[in-house]
Amino acid sequence: MIDVRVPQDVETIQGAIDIAEEGDTILISKGEWTETIVVDNLDDITIRAKGGALIMAPDGADAVLRITNSSGVTLHRVRIEGGTGHGTHATACDDMTIERCRVEDATATASDSTTRADS
Numbered sequence: 001m002i003d004v005r006v007p008q009d010v011e012t013i014q015g016a017i018d019i020a021e022e023g024d025t026i027l028i029s030k031g032e033w034t035e036t037i038v039v040d041n042l043d044d045i046t047i048r049a050k051g052g053a054l055i056m057a058p059d060g061a062d063a064v065l066r067i068t069n070s071s072g073v074t075l076h077r078v079r080i081e082g083g084t085g086h087g088t089h090a091t092a093c094d095d096m097t098i099e100r101c102r103v104e105d106a107t108a109t110a111s112d113s114t115t116r117a118d119s
Contacts, residue, residue: 003027013037013047013055020045028053028078037065044072049079057082057106063089071095081105 001023004016008029014037016026022044030052037055039045049055055078057064062085067073074097080087087106090096 001025005029006033007031017042017045017047028055032056034058036061036063039065039067039070039073041069042073043070045070046074046076047078048074048076051077053077054079054081056080057084057087060084063087065089067091067093067096069093073097075099075101077101079104083107 003025004010004020005027006013006016006029010016010019012035013026013028013033014035017037017039020026020042025046025048028047028049030050032054034056036058055064061083064080064083065088067090069092071094073093076099078101080103083106085106087103
């Protein structure tokens with residue numbers, strides 16, 4: 001388990017996720033980040049932003065953060081802005097923890113909403 005710091009160790013958040021392994025923590029420094037982030041098939045990681053870190057959608061992106069086929073993902077103090085969808089999207093995930101996060105200015109409408117079904 002290691003901490004991967006953005007931008008000290010890796011220039012982008014996606015770059016940090018790409019090298020992360022199970023149990024790692026991605027630490028996002030204060031600042032503005034414009035990128036789409038994909039977490040796929042990666043278990044037990046934490047994405048933690050320092051106060052003042054803002055992740056913004058690139059033009060035309062439907063989600064800033066997309067998590068698929070992963071479990072045990074923790075998001076802490078992540079602030080997301082924009083996107084033509086909900087700002088975040090999680091599919092085929094379980095045991096997610098979302099703490100002190102905020103999504104702003106995503107343009108999804110009520111008709112775009114999905115319903116969560118527990119089975």
